[in-house]
Amino acid sequence: MELRDVESDITEILFSEEQIQGRLAELAREIERDYEGKDVLIIAVLKGAVMVLSDLVRELKFHAHIDFMAVSSYGSSTKSSGVVRIVKDLDAEIAGRHVLIVEDIIDSGLTLNWLIGNLESRGPASIEVVAMFRKPEAIKEPVDVKYVGYDIPNAFVVGYGLDYNEDYRNVRGLAVLSPHVYGGEDPHA
Numbered sequence: 001m002e003l004r005d006v007e008s009d010i011t012e013i014l015f016s017e018e019q020i021q022g023r024l025a026e027l028a029r030e031i032e033r034d035y036e037g038k039d040v041l042i043i044a045v046l047k048g049a050v051m052v053l054s055d056l057v058r059e060l061k062f063h064a065h066i067d068f069m070a071v072s073s074y075g076s077s078t079k080s081s082g083v084v085r086i087v088k089d090l091d092a093e094i095a096g097r098h099v100l101i102v103e104d105i106i107d108s109g110l111t112l113n114w115l116i117g118n119l120e121s122r123g124p125a126s127i128e129v130v131a132m133f134r135k136p137e138a139i140k141e142p143v144d145v146k147y148v149g150y151d152i153p154n155a156f157v158v159g160y161g162l163d164y165n166e167d168y169r170n171v172r173g174l175a176v177l178s179p180h181v182y183g184g185e186d187p188h189a
């Protein structure tokens with residue numbers, strides 16, 4: 001089946017796949033430098049971060065171990081409440097290890113803050129975050145993110161792993177979803 005034409009569903013392409021790959025390569029060089037000689041466990045939160053994770057680890061020149069968590073936000077399925085339930089926990093023990101959390105996008109920061117707190121209680125050697133996208137205007141809880149791909153405007157975006165109703169994840173670049181698709185109000189605001 002062909003990927004449905006999504007041009008009429010989006011208002012703007014913010015970053016092409018090539019731009020995203022180029023920026024990820026720059027971040028990978030920083031991460032290689034910062035973690036030289038260390039054992040790193042790279043953790044992605046399903047599902048949005050799978051594209052960033054798979055592109056990042058293949059760009060890295062060191063042996064990166066990976067693991068996954070799935071969480072669900074209490075309350076509305078699209079709005080972040082910061083109260084989170086673990087749907088799938090890590091397979092690995094992280095005590096004493098260097099943990100790098102890979103995120104698709106940081107919006108309010110509530111989910112990520114909860115996750116950092118949860119992982120910190122397990123006694124890792126360190127925790128840092130790499131986020132492909134961040135919306136500085138949407139932040140409700142400040143969160144310390146060491147590696148940021150791009151800061152973007154406060155709009156609802158899809159592609160590169162990010163969905164609307166589970167759709168658009170496999171759009172290759174990052175695009176602003178047209179409000180006519182979701183009927184006006186930003187689904188995540």
Ligand code: 5GP
Pocket residue numbers: 048080104105106107108109110111112155156157158162163164188
């Ligand atoms: P936060 O807790 O930072 O508000 O949001 C966490 C999650 O909400 C992100 O990992 C992502 O899954 C989703 N999210 C936030 N903003 C957007 C957006 O603009 N588009 C999409 N598709 N998902 C978003």
Ligand code: MG
Pocket residue numbers: 045048049103104105
């Ligand atoms: Mg996420």
Ligand code: MG
Pocket residue numbers: 048162163164
């Ligand atoms: Mg989503």
